[in-house]
Structure formats: C-alpha cells, structure tokens
Amino acid sequence: MTPSTIELIASAEDRRVAALAAAAIGLTLAEAAIPLPIPGIKPGLANIVTLLVLYRYGWRTAAWVAGLRIVAGALALGQFLTPAFLLSLSGGVISLVVLAVAIRFPPRWFGPVGLSLLAAFAHIGAQLLVVDVWLLPGASILGLLPLFLSAAWITGLANGLATAHLLKSNPHPAEPIP
Amino acid sequence: MFLKFLRPGDWLLAGAGLVLVAGLWLRQADSLEGRVVIRLDGKVYQEASLRLNRIIEVAGPLGISRIEISAGRVRVAADPSPRQLCVRQGWIPPGGAAVCLPNRVSVENAAAGYDTLNY
Numbered sequence: 001m002t003p004s005t006i007e008l009i010a011s012a013e014d015r016r017v018a019a020l021a022a023a024a025i026g027l028t029l030a031e032a033a034i035p036l037p038i039p040g041i042k043p044g045l046a047n048i049v050t051l052l053v054l055y056r057y058g059w060r061t062a063a064w065v066a067g068l069r070i071v072a073g074a075l076a077l078g079q080f081l082t083p084a085f086l087l088s089l090s091g092g093v094i095s096l097v098v099l100a101v102a103i104r105f106p107p108r109w110f111g112p113v114g115l116s117l118l119a120a121f122a123h124i125g126a127q128l129l130v131v132d133v134w135l136l137p138g139a140s141i142l143g144l145l146p147l148f149l150s151a152a153w154i155t156g157l158a159n160g161l162a163t164a165h166l167l168k169s170n171p172h173p174a175e176p177i178p
Numbered sequence: 179m180f181l182k183f184l185r186p187g188d189w190l191l192a193g194a195g196l197v198l199v200a201g202l203w204l205r206q207a208d209s210l211e212g213r214v215v216i217r218l219d220g221k222v223y224q225e226a227s228l229r230l231n232r233i234i235e236v237a238g239p240l241g242i243s244r245i246e247i248s249a250g251r252v253r254v255a256a257d258p259s260p261r262q263l264c265v266r267q268g269w270i271p272p273g274g275a276a277v278c279l280p281n282r283v284s285v286e287n288a289a290a291g292y293d294t295l296n297y
Contacts (some may be wrong), residue, residue: 024194038216043296049229063278071238084242105187105213106187107185108185109186109187110185110187110188110191111183111184111187112183113183113184113185113188113191113192114184114185114187114188114190114191117188117191117192117195121195143206145197145206146202146203146205146206149195149198149199149202150199150203152195153192153195153199156195157192160183160188161180161183163181164183166181168183
C-alpha cells in the first residue's frame with residue numbers, strides 16, 4: 001500500500017482547541033438531555049467553556065472552540081443546517097463579536113460575570129432577531145421578550161459565576177493534552 | 179460566597195439587565211390587560227377593556243343581550259335566547275367565549291395569551 005502523501009500535522013494549539021471543543025460538545029450534549037419546559041430556553045453550559053478559553057487562550061481560540069462546538073454539537077444532535085442550528089450559529093457568532101469587544105474592557109471593572117451577561121443577552125437578542133426576520137416573520141416576538149431575556153439574565157449570571165469560579169480554582173492552566 | 183466574583187462593572191451590568199427585564203415584564207403585564215370583543219352577526223360590535231365595570235347592551239334580532247363586565251370578569255348577564263346557554267355559561271374564562279347563537283351575539287374574553295397557534 002502506498003503511503004498517503006497527505007500528512008496532517010496537528011500542532012499543540014490544534015490539540016488544545018480539539019480538547020476544549022470536545023469539552024464544550026460534551027456539555028452541549030449533556031444539556032440536550034435535560035428536559036426543559038419551554039422550547040428555546042436552555043442553560044448554555046458550553047458557553048462556560050467559551051468564556052474560559054477566551055480568558056485563558058484568547059479570542060481566536062475561543063472562536064475556534066465555539067465554532068467547532070456549534071457545528072459538531074449540531075451534527076451529533078441531528079440538527080445540522082436545521083433552523084435550530086442556524087439559531088445556534090447566529091447566537092454564537094454575535095456573542096463572540098460582543099465578547100471580542102468586551103474582553104478589552106478594563107478587567108478591574110468587568111470580570112467573567114459581566115462578559116457572560118453581555119454574551120447571553122447578545123445571544124438571545126440575535127436569535128430572536130433571526131426568528132422575527134426569517135423564521136416566523138409577523139409573529140409577535142415582542143411578547144416573548146421578557147421571558148427569554150429573564151432566562152438570559154439568569155443563565156448569563158450563572159455561567160459567568162461558574163467561569164469565575166473555574167478561573168479562580170485553576171489558577172495555573174494545566175495543559176489539556178497529556 | 180459567589181458575590182466576590184462580581185466586579186463593579188459586573189454589578190452595573192447585572193443591575194441594568196435586571197431593570198431591563200423587570201421593565202419588559204411590567205410592559206407585558208400592561209399589554210396583556212384583557213380585552214372583551216363583542217360581536218353581532220359575526221362583525222365586531224364593540225371592543226371593551228376588562229378594567230372598566232359596565233353593562234353593554236347589544237340589540238340582536240331577538241332583543242337585547244346584556245353583557246356585564248365587572249371586577250375584571252365578563253359574562254352575558256341577560257339574553258333573549260330561548261335556552262339561555264350563554265347566560266348559564268357564567269363568567270367567561272380568559273381566552274374563552276360565550277355565544278348566544280339565536281340572538282347572533284358572541285362575547286370573547288380575548289386575553290392576549292400564547293397558545294400553540296401563535297407561539
């Protein structure tokens with residue numbers, strides 16, 4: 001058998017992204033198993049990973065991890081290219097944009113909790129916009145706004161606190177790859 | 179113990195978010211104030227608020243139907259229809275309706291709720 005001429009070299013950075021994305025995908029899948037009363041509301045635990053990576057390894061890595069999590073999570077759940085995937089994608093992209101700006105805020109004033117809240121609101125805002133403009137044009141999204149924003153506030157706060165706790169309890173990042 | 183994770187700006191953002199959410203809920207509560215839609219012959223005869231107590235009289239083909247709005251509730255108080263179905267229905271629950279078919283009058287308690295159709 002002729003040896004393959006294509007050789008994929010995975011750098012340490014690639015391995016790190018893969019390991020972190022795997023953690024995020026794991027959280028996404030675990031979360032999908034939790035029964036929730038209202039469609040569209042979920043804790044978004046994978047965002048803890050995104051935020052953690054943002055603080056530890058920078059925005060580029062965070063964007064990779066979030067992107068891989070969105071695509072692979074959707075593939076695993078059978079939602080790839082469905083409306084649910086597009087909602088997840090739009091929310092993910094907008095919250096990454098917001099985080100890119102927010103990570104430059106003075107760290108003395110803004111910590112992971114604030115960033116998590118901003119990202120959560122951006123996430124649900126983008127999703128509701130997509131629903132309003134594209135998925136269900138004409139339906140009154142306004143009536144759902146309080147419910148979804150309340151959920152975003154709670155999950156944003158909770159995920160931010162979890163991230164802050166993880167950042168503090170693991171001050172020296174252990175390399176995720178042995 | 180988790181409070182120590184919040185920096186001043188975080189408090190500000192959390193507070194602003196809470197105010198925004200609370201404001202939206204209040205606005206929502208306002209806009210969800212019940213409406214009563216009275217129809218005669220299938221056409222809207224009158225729309226009224228549930229807040230204002232009053233009796234609305236509708237002149238149908240058989241006579242006058244009296245619709246009573248009281249303490250945020252609505253019912254058909256009197257109607258000339260022979261079987262009195264809509265009167266005996268009593269207070270109309272939110273989202274429900276009473277129809278006095280012989281007199282061509284219908285009363286709808288149009289609470290702006292969400293159901294599977296408009297969700």
